[in-house]
Amino acid sequence: MAFREQPIIPVYDIMGNYAGSNTANLGNARNPVAIQQRTANNYGAYNRLFGNVFAEVDLLKYFTLRTQFGGEYYSDYNHNFTFPEYENSENNTTNSYAENSYNGYNYTWTNTLTYHQTIGKHDVKLLVGTENYKNRYETLGATNTGYFTFDKNYTTISTGTGVPTAYSTIERDKIQSLIARLDYTFNDKYLLNATIRRDGSSRFLTNQYGWFPAVSAGWRISQESFLKGVNWINDLKIRGGYGVMGNQINVDPSNAFTTFGASKTNSYYDIAGTSTSTTAGFTQSRIGNPDAKWELDKNLNIGFDGSFFNQKLDISADYYKKDITGLLFNPNLPGTAGSATAPYSNVGAMSNTGLDVTIGTHQTFSHDLKMNASLTFTTYHNVIKAVTVGQPYFDENSGRFNGSSIIRNQVGGPVGGFFGYKTAGFWNSQAEIDAANAKAGGVYQTDAAVGRFRYADINGDGKVDASDRTLLGNPNPKFTGGLNLDFSYKNFDLNMFWYGSYGNKIWNDVRWWTDFYANFAGAKSKTALYDSWTPTHMDAKAPIQEIDGSFSTNTVPNSFYVENGSYLRLKNLQVGYAFDPKLLKSIGIDRFRVYLSGANLITITKYSGVDPEIVGGGTTSNTNSSTNFGVDRGNYSPNRTYLLGVQAKF
Numbered sequence: 001m002a003f004r005e006q007p008i009i010p011v012y013d014i015m016g017n018y019a020g021s022n023t024a025n026l027g028n029a030r031n032p033v034a035i036q037q038r039t040a041n042n043y044g045a046y047n048r049l050f051g052n053v054f055a056e057v058d059l060l061k062y063f064t065l066r067t068q069f070g071g072e073y074y075s076d077y078n079h080n081f082t083f084p085e086y087e088n089s090e091n092n093t094t095n096s097y098a099e100n101s102y103n104g105y106n107y108t109w110t111n112t113l114t115y116h117q118t119i120g121k122h123d124v125k126l127l128v129g130t131e132n133y134k135n136r137y138e139t140l141g142a143t144n145t146g147y148f149t150f151d152k153n154y155t156t157i158s159t160g161t162g163v164p165t166a167y168s169t170i171e172r173d174k175i176q177s178l179i180a181r182l183d184y185t186f187n188d189k190y191l192l193n194a195t196i197r198r199d200g201s202s203r204f205l206t207n208q209y210g211w212f213p214a215v216s217a218g219w220r221i222s223q224e225s226f227l228k229g230v231n232w233i234n235d236l237k238i239r240g241g242y243g244v245m246g247n248q249i250n251v252d253p254s255n256a257f258t259t260f261g262a263s264k265t266n267s268y269y270d271i272a273g274t275s276t277s278t279t280a281g282f283t284q285s286r287i288g289n290p291d292a293k294w295e296l297d298k299n300l301n302i303g304f305d306g307s308f309f310n311q312k313l314d315i316s317a318d319y320y321k322k323d324i325t326g327l328l329f330n331p332n333l334p335g336t337a338g339s340a341t342a343p344y345s346n347v348g349a350m351s352n353t354g355l356d357v358t359i360g361t362h363q364t365f366s367h368d369l370k371m372n373a374s375l376t377f378t379t380y381h382n383v384i385k386a387v388t389v390g391q392p393y394f395d396e397n398s399g400r401f402n403g404s405s406i407i408r409n410q411v412g413g414p415v416g417g418f419f420g421y422k423t424a425g426f427w428n429s430q431a432e433i434d435a436a437n438a439k440a441g442g443v444y445q446t447d448a449a450v451g452r453f454r455y456a457d458i459n460g461d462g463k464v465d466a467s468d469r470t471l472l473g474n475p476n477p478k479f480t481g482g483l484n485l486d487f488s489y490k491n492f493d494l495n496m497f498w499y500g501s502y503g504n505k506i507w508n509d510v511r512w513w514t515d516f517y518a519n520f521a522g523a524k525s526k527t528a529l530y531d532s533w534t535p536t537h538m539d540a541k542a543p544i545q546e547i548d549g550s551f552s553t554n555t556v557p558n559s560f561y562v563e564n565g566s567y568l569r570l571k572n573l574q575v576g577y578a579f580d581p582k583l584l585k586s587i588g589i590d591r592f593r594v595y596l597s598g599a600n601l602i603t604i605t606k607y608s609g610v611d612p613e614i615v616g617g618g619t620t621s622n623t624n625s626s627t628n629f630g631v632d633r634g635n636y637s638p639n640r641t642y643l644l645g646v647q648a649k650f
Contacts, residue, residue: 031087041152044078064114071107081155089520096162097155100141108133112179123185133175135253142166165264173253174202191218191239199294201248205256207293214243214299222306234307241301246294251328251344258288266339287333289343295328303356314360322352323385331394332405347394348387350415354379372486379479382414395419406507406557406631408471416629418472418507420557421464422456427552428538445552451533451544452552453560473562475630478503491580497572501612506565507631508609515542515560518549527608565630567605567612573598591649600638610637 052070059065080098085091112129144160157164177199184192193216200209218239227233260282262268267283303318326346333342360374387393393410400406401420408419427433427450436444445455445464458468480501487494514525515532532542542560549555576595584592605612614632 030085034085034087038081038083042078042080044076046074046076048072048074062115062117064116066110066112066114068110069107071105073103073105075101075103077101081150081152083150089522094145095147095150096143096145097147097157097160098141098143099157100139102137102139104135104137106133106135121187123183125181125183127179127181129179131175131177131179133177135171135173137169137171139167139169141168171253172202176200187223189220189223191220193217193241195243197246199246201294203248203251203253203255204292204294205290207291210246210294210296212244212246214241214245216241216243232309234309234311236304236306238304240303241299243299245297245299247297247328248294251292254286254288255292255344256288256290257286258284259286261285284338284340286341287337287343289345292328292344293326293346295324295326295346298323298325312362314358316356316358318356320352320354320356323349324351325349329394329409331389332396345389347389348411349385351383351385353381368490370488374484376482377479378481380476381478382476384409384411384413384415387411401509401512401557401561402555404557406561410471413471414474414476416475418475418505418557418562418630420469420472420559420561421453422458422468422470422472422559423453424456425454426533426538426540426543427452427454447550447552449544449550449552451546452550453543453558455552455558469557472557472559473505473507475504475506475565477501477566491578493574493576493578495572495574496570498568499571500566500568502566504565504630506563506607506609506612506614508561508563508607509631509633510609511561512554513634516549516554517545518547518554563608564606565612565614567603567607569600569604569613570602571600573601589648589650591647593647595645595647597643597645599641601640603638611635613638 050070050072052068054066054068056064056066078100080100082092082094082096082098084093084095108131110129110131112127114125114127116125118124142157142164144157144162144164146161147155147159148161149155177197179195179197181195182193194214196211196213198209198211202208216239218237220235220237221227222233222236227236262280263283263285264278267281268278269281270277271279299320299322301318301320303316305314305316307314327348327350328344329347330342330344331347355378357377358374359377361372363371363373365371387410393408395405396407396409396416404420406418406420407416409415409417427448430450432454433444433448433450436448440463443463444457448454455464455468456470457464458470461467481499483498485494485496511525511527513520514523515528517524517528527542528545531537531540533540533544543553546553574595574597576593578591578593581591584590603612609632611632614630614635
């Protein structure tokens with residue numbers, strides 16, 4: 001399908017607001033119908049093959065030799081055509097076509113020898129072995145621009161009129177490990193487990209290897225003679241453990257090496273001065289860090305598991321503490337470092353503490369009415385203990401707001417803390433501004449004007465400047481919890497799952513677009529339209545609506561964007577009915593059940609955005625140093641789904 005530009009004429013939207021005689025008044029919201037049509041012919045083909053095999057042989061009665069090999073191979077090839085846009089204020093006016101592919105494989109090969117013997121009341125199991133992991137990943141792609149037809153049967157890389165741009169990458173890494181584990185049980189009451197690993201990773205250059213020990217112990221106290229007569233205790237085990245784990249997941253395989261490459265935007269130059277040709281050059285593409293080493297996660301947990309009152313009540317509780325040293329992260333580099341990729345370094349230390357509790361109950365109220373319930377409760381407290389990169393903080397590179405970082409990780413604060421100016425109401429009169437300036441002996445706050453934000457003087461020096469920026473909120477919840485309920489009454493059954501988060505903050509970046517007239521005049525929220533500052537409405541949520549932006553309204557990060565992210569959500573609800581098996585037997589059916597289920601049916605929250613269940617604009621997965629979470633940059637509401645189904649067994 002080809003999209004052709006049409007003359008823009010004044011139109012009215014469904015709310016009756018004038019859209020304007022040019023695209024500047026249309027706002028920047030993209031049209032989902034246009035997106036659907038423009039991407040209809042984009043496609044890709046993904047393939048994945050995975051599995052594992054093992055062989056095991058018993059030797060000399062007490063020994064077992066085992067070898068296991070598992071892995072995966074995957075590949076993807078996709079085509080993507082980008083159409084020009086016409087409907088918003090920041091249109092993409094060019095067309096482009098891209099073909100991209102990647103493929104890779106990884107495998108893990110483990111070889112172990114196990115000794116297992118029971119001698120009287122002693123049960124001993126000892127395992128030693130080796131483990132090898134290998135990973136390889138390659139990409140290949142190209143783009144071109146300037147297509148005079150958008151026919152999907154015509155567009156290829158070679159049919160564009162622009163200059164094709166191609167790229168390819170390759171990544172390879174390995175881990176080699178020695179492992180040993182001891183499991184010991186005495187009289188089924190005292191349990192001991194000890195492990196040690198020696199892991200070596202190719203992602204590190206000069207500090208490849210690390211030793212990672214762990215030990216845990218348990219005492220099944222309910223087996224002791226002094227508790228044998230306590231009938232309400234069915235089972236009770238006290239346990240604890242301490243161990244050191246190594247983390248290298250978020251370090252890419254090339255982290256240790258400084259590399260150079262050609263880039264049309266950074267290293268091609270018009271040396272001849274003709275403006276018609278360029279000469280290729282090299283630029284630094286990556287800054288290497290050969291001194292990076294394993295991040296150490298030291299874990300301590302103490303807890304118990306118990307079953308009580310004839311197994312009607314189950315409780316499991318853990319107190320945990322995780323101290324992380326050598327925290328691996330790639331903090332911002334100064335502009336003088338250029339555009340090269342910043343390396344991951346061991347930037348500091350942090351601590352996580354909390355309590356995990358699971359409570360389950362099984363109740364029979366009558367012959368027909370039964371209930372199973374489980375409640376999970378988790379507290380979480382995170383604090384950065386040390387930073388070793390030259391200042392007592394490091395900023396998140398991807399968490400930006402008008403060029404300023406909104407996420408600061410500083411000593412004494414949490415990972416991912418929101419950072420900026422704290423609002424302290426509005427300037428309600430010129431007299432207030434004059435008094436503040438007089439007290440400051442100059443300018444108290446840049447761009448101060450009636451109806452704009454008044455920022456707090458955090459350091460107490462009588463004026464507001466960059467040194468008054470502070471932590472504005474913590475995206476980490478104080479606690480989370482879930483409640484799962486199962487009821488059955490005769491042939492009916494009901495299941496529901498509630499989940500909630502309390503104490504976390506959300507950076508609502510969408511408010512920059514919707515709550516300030518200076519940004520996009522055509523996409524305003526109810527807050528901007530009906531709850532912004534005016535001389536007769538000083539107790540407002542939003543500042544005065546103005547054509548131009550300013551330091552005292554919308555051009556710097558401030559607490560206006562930080563909201564309470566607590567919520568309670570009914571994640572799943574299902575009601576079912578199972579027909580009487582006696583009636584079904586005559587027609588050859590063993591079981592027949594019909595059910596109606598729904599997801600995300602109820603959400604209770606004070607958050608003004610679409611969905612409080614925010615992860616964010618970019619997290620560092622599989623690591624303890626995730627930082628850019630809790631940032632809402634605009635997402636769709638959670639899918640509220642309904643499902644009617646049947647289950648049959650013949």
